[in-house]
Amino acid sequence: MPFLITSAAFAPNKEIPRHYTCDGMDVSPPLNWSGAPRGTRSFALVCSDPDAPSGTFQHWAAWDIPADYSGLPEDFPKEGRDGIRQAVNDFGRVGFGGPCPPQNHGIHHYHFRLYALDVDMLPNPGKSPSCRDVERALRPHVLAEAEVVGLYQR
DSSP, X not given: OOOEEEOSSSOTTEEOOGGGSTTTTOOOOOEEEEOOOTTOOEEEEEEEETTSTTSOEEEEEEEEEETTOOEXXXXXXXXXXXXXXXXXXXXXXXXXXXXXXXXXXXXXXXXXXXXXXXXXXXXXXXXXXXXXXXXXXXXXXXXXEEEEEEEEOO
């Protein structure tokens, strides 16, 4: 069974509904996954936009997601739960920051990447880590990666 991540809010490579963007409620979309490889002890999730004018913009990183989780609900709380931690995104806030591309900049691609990890908890990525800090900390522990891409433009 392949390692997959999906969202009930949008189909792969289709538009992310306004509700999940800065033009709507700016809440995280529901995400579900399946097919994690044997040996998975936790998950980490990163959402980024490589189409941003200044380079890749980091919208979210969550880690220490328990191995028995098969998804995260819509509007995942910024304070986390069950030991799940969240990084400071490029908006300067902890938790999810929804798509918010510049007006008339064209379609942006939002990559939701899920990582199956070989550790229960990531080695400390720092006191108030950025999404990039989390990505650096998780790299040595990746067993598998799954991705779903959503689109948005203003």
